[in-house]
Amino acid sequence: MTTRDAVTVAGIDCGTNSIRLKIASVDADGVHEIVPRMLRVIRLGQDVDKTHRFAPEALDRAYAAAREFAGVLAQHPVDGIRFVATSATRDAANRQEFEDAMQRILGVVPEVIPGTEEAALSFLGATGVVRRADLKPPYLVVDLGGGSTELVLGGDGVELPATSVKAGYSMNIGSVRMTERHLCDDPPTQEQIDAAIADIDAHIEEAAETVDLGATRTIIGVSGTVTTMTALAMGLKVYDHAKVDGRRIAFDQAYEVDDRFLRMSRAERSTYKTIHPGRVDVVGGGALVWNRVLANVGAATAARGGEPLDSFIASEHGLLDGIVLDYGRRLLAVR
Template sequence: MTEPRASRRPEIEDAEGPARKRKRRRRKRAPQSPSTPPESVSSAVSQPLSAGAANASAGVGKPGRKRRRNRGGRGPQGRPLTPAAPVQATKSTPAIAPVASGHNTHHAQGPRRSATVERFRSPGSEPWPDDLYAALDLGTNNCRLLIAQPTRPGQFRVVDAFSRIVRLGEGLGTHGRLSAEAMDRAVEALKVCAAKLAGRDIRRMRLIATEACRAAENGEEFLSRVLVETGLELEIINRETEARLAVSGCSSLVGREARSVVLFDIGGGSSEIAVISIGENRSSRLANHITHWTSLPVGVVTLSERHGGQHVTPEIFEAMTQEVEAMLARFDCPPLTDNTGRPPENFHLIGTSGTVTTLAGVHLDLPRYDRRRVDGLWLSDDEVSAMQAKLLSWDYAGRAGNPCIGPDRADLVLAGCAILEAIRRRWPSNRMRVADRGLREGLLTDMMADDGVWRRNRRRPSHDRER
């Protein structure tokens, strides 16, 4: 049996004579008999690969483009390949092999790939800026995925992204369990994520689940189903990790002049708050400056289910705000004010959630939501108050008709505003910065920093450079 092409390519040598090379090319161009179809890597496994994975396994490039040979036993990016035995086309050959995330091997292995695709990667090789990293965040309300490449220090370029409202935590506050309909919606979204991950060569990934899976009685059972149906193995992170990831994802939005910051992430089932104190010696990892943090067991989904989200009167809004204020009162944190009781000039809030990005979009009167204009926007205290009052004056139809809110968030946005109002009462600030980023960006930043891809004066060794 002819062994798969992927396992033969590293053995190609440059010492062949021209005549032998021409003879080989003629044999490749010669038509094969219909009775003996050509073998491929995909025939050696018991389950079909995706189109992207199959092409990578067989070494097939884009149509019309001349494929470059890998000289000297090197992979697609010039890296030395790990020698591996040929894959035998037998029924006992494993169809898929897990890809570890690199951060938590037990909890976040990620999608399973064919062994042939994995052979193109050198497990012990150094990371370089052309490597891809992936982060998936399955929350109470949304399922989000980012695939990115590191660029300048502390930054990265998004290669692919996915976001879908799944409302996994719908009814969780009432029944304590994830409903069948909510789990079905989440699984369908995760299948899309699995397909995107399978089509790319990811160096390292981390896949997390947050409050809905933490709080639900059947959270672990649901994640077992996700593994079976999608091949993705998600880890449930604790609240402290969630708070630190939110800070890591927004570190570039904290100005050099800031000395104290309160960063909050209003989620669907919980809200994380981190108090950050920055001295003269600022660490490259902003999470190292967290002095106090808390996770409130309330989010836009749970709060709106308790008080109603479609028809919200000023009295209902105040009741929601006071409920959150009572939770914050139990948070042991010193006040961040100057000697006069006013917020200091070098203090500000950072909000990362759909609530604050919605307020920013309404403030800018955008015809459709535009992340480039929203992310990093500064809002004064008066502007935030004006936007909250404006949303409260609209009925459900008015909120649903706004292009920056839409029907999917129309019953949730005022619950988020109530949580925001409670935070503003606890930590008065002259200004707030809007962050359209969060846990996914924190995951990517931490993985890239751990791998040292942004170290200064790093040079790729001569034996590991692209040819």
């Protein structure tokens, strides 16, 4: 139930690889979970990079997850639902079929948001929980998804608040897209890896024309790829949200783990319970994107001659948190 100074909202984030639901109360102090994040790996973006259409089996997986979410929502009345769809849906010619079916199942029309809005919401979610004194602004939030990766730089805390967006850019590279486009063999060949690196670096170079990567003093990495690779770098035998959230990892440690899992066969990756089964085949592609983002940002900061940037912070808070917080605030504003 809600009071005059709080609202209960549900946020749904439907990306290229997974769909997530979160139900929370939002007030002046922030977000208070009612139903913690639910995640289902649906691979909605299966072959979208090649066909520009949703595959029938991918839609079936998405609808099954939506029906499950509808059952949860029936038990937790909310003041409103915001359903956000991102990279794969932006690219799919048959997205109307998807949107119509989701409206029938959940009673809400998916909003296919542009990459710029996705970037801003990811930044809001990631920085909305920043409390640590050792996290120096400007923050660069990196949301590494299945189909796209957002780079969002905030203010310096002086001329612009640290939690305000200064610049953002959405790149059409991600774990699923890079795996399907380049890393076709199992394990991938060096030639395929080199082609993927060239593709990724070209996108980062383009992004750097908009986002001043050299100004970064703290990298905050969000999404399943980043948190999974962080858990592996920590040596966790099973995934633990509490242990991963807020963990600082050195670049050198990340590079070693990213490269090792990139070059593994899928069968070998599947023996690691830390990796969600739905990520086993694409986590290597995601790790390569993450590796190149860290390397490029590190080089850009070094070129400035300032304090060396040699580590990042992993966060469990990103786009979904931003959707919930932003929507809740907007509902509060009109009450």
